[in-house]
Amino acid sequence: MRTPEWVPPFLLGLGCVVAAEMAFGLLLYAADGFIRAVTLVLTFELAALAVGVASRPSGEEVSRLWRWMVATGTLLIAGVAAFTWSVAGQLPDEVASRGITLTLFAVLPMYGFGLVFAGLRREVRGEDGRRRSGRMRSIGAPALAGATLGVPTLGFVLLPRVTPVSVYLFSLLCLSSAAQIERSRRARVEAEWEAVPSIEEFAPDP
Numbered sequence: 001m002r003t004p005e006w007v008p009p010f011l012l013g014l015g016c017v018v019a020a021e022m023a024f025g026l027l028l029y030a031a032d033g034f035i036r037a038v039t040l041v042l043t044f045e046l047a048a049l050a051v052g053v054a055s056r057p058s059g060e061e062v063s064r065l066w067r068w069m070v071a072t073g074t075l076l077i078a079g080v081a082a083f084t085w086s087v088a089g090q091l092p093d094e095v096a097s098r099g100i101t102l103t104l105f106a107v108l109p110m111y112g113f114g115l116v117f118a119g120l121r122r123e124v125r126g127e128d129g130r131r132r133s134g135r136m137r138s139i140g141a142p143a144l145a146g147a148t149l150g151v152p153t154l155g156f157v158l159l160p161r162v163t164p165v166s167v168y169l170f171s172l173l174c175l176s177s178a179a180q181i182e183r184s185r186r187a188r189v190e191a192e193w194e195a196v197p198s199i200e201e202f203a204p205d206p
Contacts, residue, residue: 005185006142008178009120013146014153015174016113019075020045021154022167023106026085027098041106048107052114067119068179071112075175078109079168086163109171116175117143120182146174 023045028037056067081104122136158167 002188003181003184005137008182008185009117009139010142010146011174011178011181012113012116012120013143013148014150015146015171015178016049016110016117017147017150018154018158018167018174019078019109019113019171020106021151022082022164022171023078023102023109025159026082026105026164027102041102044102045106045110048110049114049117052111052116053118055111055115056118064119067112067115068175071109071116071175072172074108074112075168075172078105079165079172081105082164082168086165109168113175116178 024038024041027041028034081101085101120139122139154167158170162170
């Protein structure tokens, strides 16, 4: 059964917002001044997401695998930090330590998701840069739909039942599932492309 093409960006949007909202919960819990903390976390999260999107190499010859690996690594780091926080019982109050926790919980995961979002293509291109035949898919709408679902998923389903480290593992599950589906989609389109005979096979012999 073929997986719909909107599923990878949907899962990425879901996992991205769940991780972002989890960072809000952890950092606002420890920070003094709600509005100031909201401003700080939002600023750094959006900036990191933008930097991740802008970091996409323009060349088609660059492998996309490293983006998924970086995103996976950032969620693993955030998960380990969340586990450490749950064992310690509270986040440190020093300014330097708050900067580190902001980086681990908010900046790194958003940067990783930004890299992956930037690597998603509306179409599949070959090594020569040419677009493979087939219908172009939508990315923005499914990603926003996944993000919209991610907010109540964390607030009403995950947080009352699981620990913060499990929330980051949920985001990691969304990321890995999107990676598997995206790889299968690319392989399928390339196989269909290669199965089409080239024009030379139809050309008459000179």
